[in-house]
Amino acid sequence: MKPVRVCFFPAAFFLTATLLAGRTGIVWPTPNTAFFDGKPIEAFIQPTASGIVESGLYGGVRNGGARFHEGLDLFPLQRDRQGEPLDPVFAVMPGVVRHVSTLPGNSSYGRYIVIEHPGETPAVYTLYAHLRAIEPGVAPGAAVARGQRIATMGRSASVMAIPKARAHLHFEIGVRLTDAFQPWYDAQQFGSPNKHGIWNGLNLMGLDPLDFYRRLRAGGVADFQDYFRQMKTAVRLRIASGSRLPDFVERYPSLRTTPVRAVVSPVSVVSADGVAADEVGGWEIAFNETGIPFAWTPLQARELADYKPGEARVLTVDEALAKQWRCKSLAVKTRGQWRAGGDLNTVLALLFGPR
Ligand SMILES: [Zn+2]
Numbered sequence: 001m002k003p004v005r006v007c008f009f010p011a012a013f014f015l016t017a018t019l020l021a022g023r024t025g026i027v028w029p030t031p032n033t034a035f036f037d038g039k040p041i042e043a044f045i046q047p048t049a050s051g052i053v054e055s056g057l058y059g060g061v062r063n064g065g066a067r068f069h070e071g072l073d074l075f076p077l078q079r080d081r082q083g084e085p086l087d088p089v090f091a092v093m094p095g096v097v098r099h100v101s102t103l104p105g106n107s108s109y110g111r112y113i114v115i116e117h118p119g120e121t122p123a124v125y126t127l128y129a130h131l132r133a134i135e136p137g138v139a140p141g142a143a144v145a146r147g148q149r150i151a152t153m154g155r156s157a158s159v160m161a162i163p164k165a166r167a168h169l170h171f172e173i174g175v176r177l178t179d180a181f182q183p184w185y186d187a188q189q190f191g192s193p194n195k196h197g198i199w200n201g202l203n204l205m206g207l208d209p210l211d212f213y214r215r216l217r218a219g220g221v222a223d224f225q226d227y228f229r230q231m232k233t234a235v236r237l238r239i240a241s242g243s244r245l246p247d248f249v250e251r252y253p254s255l256r257t258t259p260v261r262a263v264v265s266p267v268s269v270v271s272a273d274g275v276a277a278d279e280v281g282g283w284e285i286a287f288n289e290t291g292i293p294f295a296w297t298p299l300q301a302r303e304l305a306d307y308k309p310g311e312a313r314v315l316t317v318d319e320a321l322a323k324q325w326r327c328k329s330l331a332v333k334t335r336g337q338w339r340a341g342g343d344l345n346t347v348l349a350l351l352f353g354p355r
Contacts, residue, residue, distance in 0.1 A: 026092050026216065027147045029128060029171045030074050035213065046075035046168035056168070058208040059290075060325030068290075068327050070206035071127065071172035076153045085167045089128050089151040091144040092173075093117045098125065099199035100139055106195045109170065110156030114199045115144060121225045122175060122252035125204065129170035130156050174206035175292065177350040179247040184350055203350065205292050225254055231288040231295075234321035235331050235344060237314045238299065240282040240307035241352045248351050249283075249296055257297045282307070289321045291330055291347050310355030312348060314338040 028035060034043035045056035055061050056073035076085035099114040101107050109129035116125050132154025144150060153169045155162035162168070178184065181203040185194045194200050212227055221227045249256060281301025285293045307313070314331055317338050322330045329341030340348065349355070 025146055026213070027090055028213075029090050029092050029126075030076070030087050030153065030169055031090075032074065032077055032087075035210075036217075041210075044074055046073040046166055048073075049166070057210060058206065060327040065326050068325060070174070070201070070204070071129075071170050072209050073168040073170055074153075075166075075168050079167075083164045085132060085153040085155070087153040087169075088149040089131065089153055089169055091115055091146060091148045091150050092126055094119055094146050095126070095144055097138055097140055097142045097144060097150075099196060100134060101196060102134060104156035105158050107201070108158050108160070109201060110158065110162075111151075111154065112170075113138060113150055114204075115150075121223065121254045122228060124173055124207075124224055125176060125199075127170075127172040127174075127201075127204065127206075129172075130154055130162060130168060132156065132167075171209060172204070172206040173209045173212060174204050175248075175252060177203050177205060177248060177347065178353075180353055181350070183353070187354065205290070205347070207290075207292060228255060228294045231286075231292065232318070232321055233286040233295070233316070234289040234291075234318050234324075235287045235314060235340070236284065236316045237287075237312050237340060237344075238282060238284045238304065238307070239312040239348065239352065240304040240309055241355075242282070242309065243278050243280050243301075245280070246283075246351050248293070255294055255296050257295050284315070287330065287344060287347070289324045289328075289330075291328060291343050293347065293351065310352070312340055312355075314340060 030044075032044050037043075041057065042053050045053050047053045048055040048062065055069070058069060058071060060066075060068050062069050076087040078086040080086055095115040095117040097113065098116045099112075101109065101112050104110040107129075109127070111131040111134060112127060112129040113131065113134060114125050114127050117123055128151060130153075131151040133152040135150050138144070138150045153167065155164065155167035176198065179198060181198045181200060182194060185200065185202070207227070212221070212224075215221045215227065221230060279300050280298045281304045282299045284297040284299055286295035287293050317331045329343045331338050331344065332341045
Protein backbone atom coordinates (compact mmCIF):
# COMPACT_ATOMS: atom_id res chain seq x y z
CA MET A 1 0.00 0.00 0.00
CA LYS A 2 1.17 3.50 -0.84
CA PRO A 3 2.26 5.29 2.33
CA VAL A 4 -0.17 8.02 3.32
CA ARG A 5 1.19 11.53 2.83
CA VAL A 6 0.94 13.56 5.98
CA CYS A 7 1.89 16.99 4.65
CA PHE A 8 -1.65 18.33 4.91
CA PHE A 9 -1.47 18.11 8.68
CA PRO A 10 0.31 20.71 10.78
CA ALA A 11 3.86 19.44 11.12
CA ALA A 12 3.83 20.03 14.86
CA PHE A 13 1.10 17.45 15.29
CA PHE A 14 3.46 14.77 14.08
CA LEU A 15 6.45 15.91 16.05
CA THR A 16 4.90 15.28 19.43
CA ALA A 17 6.60 11.98 20.11
CA THR A 18 7.05 13.06 23.70
CA LEU A 19 10.30 12.12 25.40
CA LEU A 20 10.41 10.72 28.90
CA ALA A 21 13.17 11.49 31.37
CA GLY A 22 15.48 8.81 32.73
CA ARG A 23 18.45 7.03 31.25
CA THR A 24 16.12 5.27 28.86
CA GLY A 25 15.02 7.89 26.38
CA ILE A 26 11.72 6.49 25.23
CA VAL A 27 8.90 8.15 23.34
CA TRP A 28 5.27 7.16 22.97
CA PRO A 29 4.63 5.08 19.83
CA THR A 30 1.84 7.33 18.53
CA PRO A 31 1.24 11.11 18.41
CA ASN A 32 -1.39 10.92 21.17
CA THR A 33 -0.07 12.90 24.16
CA ALA A 34 -2.88 11.80 26.52
CA PHE A 35 -0.59 9.63 28.67
CA PHE A 36 1.89 12.46 29.16
CA ASP A 37 -0.94 14.88 29.85
CA GLY A 38 -1.96 12.63 32.74
CA LYS A 39 -5.30 11.72 31.19
CA PRO A 40 -7.11 8.46 32.07
CA ILE A 41 -6.57 5.35 29.95
CA GLU A 42 -9.86 6.02 28.13
CA ALA A 43 -7.98 8.82 26.32
CA PHE A 44 -5.61 6.42 24.54
CA ILE A 45 -6.57 2.74 25.06
CA GLN A 46 -8.71 0.94 22.46
CA PRO A 47 -10.95 -1.69 24.08
CA THR A 48 -12.12 -4.87 22.39
CA ALA A 49 -15.73 -5.27 21.22
CA SER A 50 -16.59 -5.73 24.92
CA GLY A 51 -16.17 -1.98 25.35
CA ILE A 52 -14.34 -2.59 28.65
CA VAL A 53 -11.37 -0.24 28.47
CA GLU A 54 -9.11 -2.59 30.48
CA SER A 55 -9.39 -5.12 27.63
CA GLY A 56 -6.92 -2.94 25.70
CA LEU A 57 -4.34 -3.11 28.47
CA TYR A 58 -1.62 -5.70 29.07
CA GLY A 59 -2.47 -8.84 31.05
CA GLY A 60 -5.18 -11.46 31.47
CA VAL A 61 -7.72 -8.89 30.39
CA ARG A 62 -9.55 -10.72 27.60
CA ASN A 63 -12.61 -12.98 27.57
CA GLY A 64 -13.31 -12.43 31.24
CA GLY A 65 -9.72 -13.16 32.15
CA ALA A 66 -9.39 -16.31 30.05
CA ARG A 67 -7.06 -14.79 27.46
CA PHE A 68 -3.77 -12.98 27.89
CA HIS A 69 -2.94 -9.77 25.98
CA GLU A 70 0.80 -9.18 25.58
CA GLY A 71 0.71 -5.46 24.84
CA LEU A 72 -1.24 -2.21 24.69
CA ASP A 73 -3.90 -1.32 22.11
CA LEU A 74 -3.72 2.37 21.23
CA PHE A 75 -6.39 4.12 19.17
CA PRO A 76 -5.78 6.69 16.41
CA LEU A 77 -6.50 10.40 16.59
CA GLN A 78 -6.70 11.10 12.87
CA ARG A 79 -8.66 9.35 10.11
CA ASP A 80 -9.08 9.83 6.38
CA ARG A 81 -12.44 10.34 4.65
CA GLN A 82 -13.01 6.59 4.57
CA GLY A 83 -12.45 6.42 8.30
CA GLU A 84 -9.11 4.65 8.07
CA PRO A 85 -6.44 5.73 10.58
CA LEU A 86 -3.71 8.18 9.54
CA ASP A 87 -1.62 8.35 12.71
CA PRO A 88 2.07 7.71 12.24
CA VAL A 89 3.70 5.00 14.33
CA PHE A 90 7.07 5.90 15.88
CA ALA A 91 10.02 3.73 16.88
CA VAL A 92 10.05 4.40 20.63
CA MET A 93 13.84 4.04 21.04
CA PRO A 94 16.82 3.79 18.69
CA GLY A 95 17.26 0.27 17.40
CA VAL A 96 17.63 -2.16 14.54
CA VAL A 97 14.70 -3.51 12.57
CA ARG A 98 14.69 -7.30 12.97
CA HIS A 99 11.45 -8.38 11.34
CA VAL A 100 8.90 -6.89 8.98
CA SER A 101 5.82 -8.93 8.11
CA THR A 102 4.07 -7.26 5.19
CA LEU A 103 1.32 -9.78 4.40
CA PRO A 104 -1.51 -9.33 6.91
CA GLY A 105 -2.70 -12.91 6.43
CA ASN A 106 0.56 -14.32 7.76
CA SER A 107 -0.01 -13.42 11.38
CA SER A 108 -2.71 -12.51 13.89
CA TYR A 109 -0.57 -9.37 14.32
CA GLY A 110 -1.48 -8.45 10.72
CA ARG A 111 1.31 -6.30 9.25
CA TYR A 112 3.93 -5.94 11.95
CA ILE A 113 7.42 -4.72 12.71
CA VAL A 114 9.84 -5.90 15.39
CA ILE A 115 12.73 -3.66 16.43
CA GLU A 116 15.55 -4.76 18.71
CA HIS A 117 17.19 -2.19 20.98
CA PRO A 118 20.86 -3.12 21.53
CA GLY A 119 21.42 0.22 23.32
CA GLU A 120 19.18 -0.92 26.17
CA THR A 121 20.07 -3.30 29.01
CA PRO A 122 18.62 -5.84 28.56
CA ALA A 123 18.35 -5.37 24.80
CA VAL A 124 14.54 -5.49 24.66
CA TYR A 125 12.46 -5.66 21.50
CA THR A 126 9.47 -3.50 20.64
CA LEU A 127 6.69 -4.70 18.36
CA TYR A 128 4.15 -2.68 16.36
CA ALA A 129 1.17 -4.57 14.92
CA HIS A 130 -2.04 -4.26 12.85
CA LEU A 131 -0.29 -1.66 10.68
CA ARG A 132 -1.90 -0.09 7.64
CA ALA A 133 1.35 0.70 5.83
CA ILE A 134 5.05 0.34 6.51
CA GLU A 135 7.43 3.17 5.67
CA PRO A 136 9.87 2.61 2.80
CA GLY A 137 13.30 1.56 4.06
CA VAL A 138 11.94 -0.14 7.18
CA ALA A 139 13.45 -3.56 6.50
CA PRO A 140 15.42 -6.12 8.51
CA GLY A 141 18.84 -4.74 9.41
CA ALA A 142 17.86 -1.09 9.02
CA ALA A 143 18.77 1.22 11.89
CA VAL A 144 15.97 3.42 13.18
CA ALA A 145 16.14 6.52 15.33
CA ARG A 146 14.05 7.29 18.38
CA GLY A 147 10.81 8.90 17.25
CA GLN A 148 11.34 7.91 13.61
CA ARG A 149 8.15 7.29 11.70
CA ILE A 150 8.14 3.59 10.78
CA ALA A 151 4.52 2.95 9.80
CA THR A 152 0.93 4.11 9.68
CA MET A 153 -1.56 2.80 12.21
CA GLY A 154 -4.16 0.39 10.85
CA ARG A 155 -6.33 -2.61 11.53
CA SER A 156 -4.65 -5.39 9.54
CA ALA A 157 -5.06 -8.91 10.97
CA SER A 158 -5.23 -12.47 9.72
CA VAL A 159 -8.19 -14.29 11.19
CA MET A 160 -10.20 -11.89 13.34
CA ALA A 161 -11.06 -8.83 11.25
CA ILE A 162 -10.65 -5.55 13.11
CA PRO A 163 -13.49 -3.16 12.24
CA LYS A 164 -12.65 0.43 11.29
CA ALA A 165 -14.06 1.77 14.52
CA ARG A 166 -11.55 -0.32 16.48
CA ALA A 167 -8.46 0.31 14.35
CA HIS A 168 -5.45 0.46 16.69
CA LEU A 169 -1.76 -0.04 17.19
CA HIS A 170 -0.87 -3.15 19.17
CA PHE A 171 2.37 -2.21 20.95
CA GLU A 172 4.69 -4.58 22.85
CA ILE A 173 7.96 -4.38 24.73
CA GLY A 174 9.68 -7.58 25.77
CA VAL A 175 12.34 -10.24 25.50
CA ARG A 176 12.87 -13.07 23.04
CA LEU A 177 13.17 -16.58 24.45
CA THR A 178 15.35 -18.57 22.04
CA ASP A 179 17.44 -18.68 18.88
CA ALA A 180 16.35 -22.31 18.42
CA PHE A 181 12.70 -21.47 17.90
CA GLN A 182 12.19 -23.46 14.71
CA PRO A 183 12.83 -26.93 16.21
CA TRP A 184 10.37 -26.12 19.01
CA TYR A 185 7.81 -24.87 16.48
CA ASP A 186 8.18 -27.97 14.33
CA ALA A 187 7.67 -30.22 17.34
CA GLN A 188 4.33 -28.55 18.13
CA GLN A 189 2.85 -29.67 14.80
CA PHE A 190 0.70 -26.57 14.43
CA GLY A 191 -0.10 -27.56 10.84
CA SER A 192 1.05 -24.25 9.36
CA PRO A 193 4.56 -23.05 8.57
CA ASN A 194 6.37 -20.51 10.74
CA LYS A 195 6.65 -17.42 8.54
CA HIS A 196 8.37 -15.21 11.10
CA GLY A 197 11.55 -17.03 12.06
CA ILE A 198 12.72 -16.26 15.59
CA TRP A 199 10.42 -13.20 15.69
CA ASN A 200 7.25 -15.28 15.82
CA GLY A 201 5.02 -14.00 18.63
CA LEU A 202 5.23 -17.39 20.36
CA ASN A 203 8.94 -16.73 20.92
CA LEU A 204 8.35 -13.29 22.42
CA MET A 205 7.43 -12.43 26.01
CA GLY A 206 6.01 -8.98 26.56
CA LEU A 207 6.19 -6.99 29.76
CA ASP A 208 3.57 -4.41 30.75
CA PRO A 209 4.41 -1.33 28.63
CA LEU A 210 2.09 1.03 30.49
CA ASP A 211 3.53 -0.03 33.85
CA PHE A 212 7.02 0.66 32.51
CA TYR A 213 6.09 4.11 31.16
CA ARG A 214 4.31 5.00 34.40
CA ARG A 215 7.20 4.00 36.62
CA LEU A 216 9.69 5.74 34.37
CA ARG A 217 7.59 8.91 34.54
CA ALA A 218 7.26 8.59 38.31
CA GLY A 219 11.03 8.15 38.69
CA GLY A 220 10.70 4.69 40.23
CA VAL A 221 12.89 3.23 37.50
CA ALA A 222 15.47 4.89 35.27
CA ASP A 223 15.75 2.17 32.64
CA PHE A 224 14.91 -1.43 31.76
CA GLN A 225 17.72 -2.72 33.95
CA ASP A 226 15.96 -1.19 36.97
CA TYR A 227 12.62 -2.45 35.77
CA PHE A 228 13.75 -6.07 35.47
CA ARG A 229 15.61 -5.84 38.79
CA GLN A 230 12.41 -4.74 40.49
CA MET A 231 10.30 -7.56 39.08
CA LYS A 232 8.74 -9.72 41.80
CA THR A 233 9.30 -13.45 42.01
CA ALA A 234 6.14 -15.46 41.43
CA VAL A 235 7.94 -18.79 40.96
CA ARG A 236 11.55 -19.77 41.68
CA LEU A 237 12.87 -23.03 40.34
CA ARG A 238 16.05 -24.97 39.69
CA ILE A 239 16.75 -26.80 36.49
CA ALA A 240 19.50 -29.31 35.75
CA SER A 241 20.13 -28.14 32.23
CA GLY A 242 23.78 -29.16 31.92
CA SER A 243 26.69 -26.93 31.02
CA ARG A 244 25.28 -25.50 27.79
CA LEU A 245 24.58 -21.79 28.19
CA PRO A 246 21.06 -20.91 27.03
CA ASP A 247 21.23 -18.24 24.33
CA PHE A 248 18.75 -16.21 26.39
CA VAL A 249 21.44 -15.62 29.01
CA GLU A 250 23.99 -14.70 26.35
CA ARG A 251 21.54 -12.25 24.82
CA TYR A 252 20.54 -10.70 28.15
CA PRO A 253 23.65 -11.10 30.36
CA SER A 254 22.40 -8.44 32.79
CA LEU A 255 19.68 -10.86 33.94
CA ARG A 256 22.35 -13.01 35.59
CA THR A 257 22.33 -12.26 39.28
CA THR A 258 25.94 -13.32 39.71
CA PRO A 259 28.27 -10.82 38.12
CA VAL A 260 30.64 -12.23 35.56
CA ARG A 261 34.21 -11.87 36.78
CA ALA A 262 36.01 -13.34 33.84
CA VAL A 263 35.01 -14.59 30.45
CA VAL A 264 37.14 -17.40 29.11
CA SER A 265 35.43 -17.65 25.77
CA PRO A 266 32.34 -15.91 24.40
CA VAL A 267 30.13 -18.71 25.69
CA SER A 268 31.79 -19.26 29.05
CA VAL A 269 30.36 -18.24 32.35
CA VAL A 270 32.62 -17.62 35.28
CA SER A 271 30.57 -16.29 38.13
CA ALA A 272 31.86 -14.27 41.05
CA ASP A 273 31.99 -17.34 43.22
CA GLY A 274 33.96 -19.22 40.64
CA VAL A 275 31.49 -21.32 38.68
CA ALA A 276 33.43 -22.05 35.52
CA ALA A 277 31.61 -22.77 32.30
CA ASP A 278 32.20 -26.52 32.44
CA GLU A 279 31.15 -26.67 36.09
CA VAL A 280 27.73 -25.16 35.46
CA GLY A 281 25.13 -27.86 35.85
CA GLY A 282 22.04 -25.72 35.67
CA TRP A 283 20.31 -22.60 36.86
CA GLU A 284 18.14 -21.17 39.55
CA ILE A 285 15.62 -18.93 37.79
CA ALA A 286 13.13 -16.41 39.12
CA PHE A 287 9.98 -15.87 37.04
CA ASN A 288 7.65 -12.91 37.43
CA GLU A 289 3.85 -13.15 37.50
CA THR A 290 3.62 -13.53 33.74
CA GLY A 291 6.41 -16.10 33.49
CA ILE A 292 9.27 -13.82 32.40
CA PRO A 293 12.56 -15.43 33.55
CA PHE A 294 14.10 -12.25 34.96
CA ALA A 295 16.87 -13.44 37.31
CA TRP A 296 19.34 -16.23 36.56
CA THR A 297 21.87 -17.75 38.94
CA PRO A 298 24.29 -20.39 37.65
CA LEU A 299 24.56 -23.54 39.76
CA GLN A 300 27.42 -25.98 39.98
CA ALA A 301 26.65 -29.50 38.87
CA ARG A 302 27.26 -30.78 42.42
CA GLU A 303 24.44 -28.52 43.69
CA LEU A 304 22.11 -30.50 41.44
CA ALA A 305 23.57 -33.93 42.17
CA ASP A 306 20.19 -35.50 42.98
CA TYR A 307 18.47 -34.06 39.88
CA LYS A 308 17.83 -36.11 36.77
CA PRO A 309 19.20 -34.51 33.58
CA GLY A 310 16.75 -31.84 32.47
CA GLU A 311 14.74 -32.03 35.68
CA ALA A 312 13.14 -28.83 36.97
CA ARG A 313 12.05 -28.42 40.59
CA VAL A 314 9.94 -25.59 41.88
CA LEU A 315 11.48 -24.11 45.03
CA THR A 316 9.06 -21.35 45.98
CA VAL A 317 5.72 -20.05 44.78
CA ASP A 318 4.15 -16.73 45.70
CA GLU A 319 0.57 -17.90 45.30
CA ALA A 320 -0.99 -14.46 45.05
CA LEU A 321 1.45 -13.41 42.32
CA ALA A 322 1.44 -16.73 40.49
CA LYS A 323 -2.34 -16.64 40.33
CA GLN A 324 -2.62 -12.94 39.45
CA TRP A 325 -3.59 -13.93 35.90
CA ARG A 326 -5.75 -17.02 35.89
CA CYS A 327 -5.05 -17.69 32.19
CA LYS A 328 -1.34 -18.18 32.99
CA SER A 329 -0.48 -21.53 34.53
CA LEU A 330 2.86 -20.95 36.23
CA ALA A 331 2.73 -23.53 39.02
CA VAL A 332 0.38 -26.32 40.04
CA LYS A 333 0.20 -28.21 43.30
CA THR A 334 -0.31 -31.96 43.31
CA ARG A 335 -0.21 -34.01 46.52
CA GLY A 336 1.19 -31.01 48.36
CA GLN A 337 4.04 -30.59 45.90
CA TRP A 338 4.51 -27.62 43.57
CA ARG A 339 5.58 -28.19 40.01
CA ALA A 340 5.82 -26.03 36.92
CA GLY A 341 2.50 -25.30 35.22
CA GLY A 342 1.81 -25.53 31.50
CA ASP A 343 2.86 -22.00 30.59
CA LEU A 344 6.07 -22.21 32.61
CA ASN A 345 6.89 -25.56 30.98
CA THR A 346 6.47 -23.92 27.56
CA VAL A 347 8.90 -21.18 28.57
CA LEU A 348 11.37 -23.81 29.81
CA ALA A 349 11.02 -25.82 26.58
CA LEU A 350 11.80 -22.71 24.56
CA LEU A 351 14.72 -21.68 26.78
CA PHE A 352 16.39 -25.09 27.07
CA GLY A 353 15.02 -27.15 24.21
CA PRO A 354 13.50 -30.62 24.64
CA ARG A 355 14.47 -32.15 27.98
ZN1 LIG B 1 -3.42 -5.94 21.04
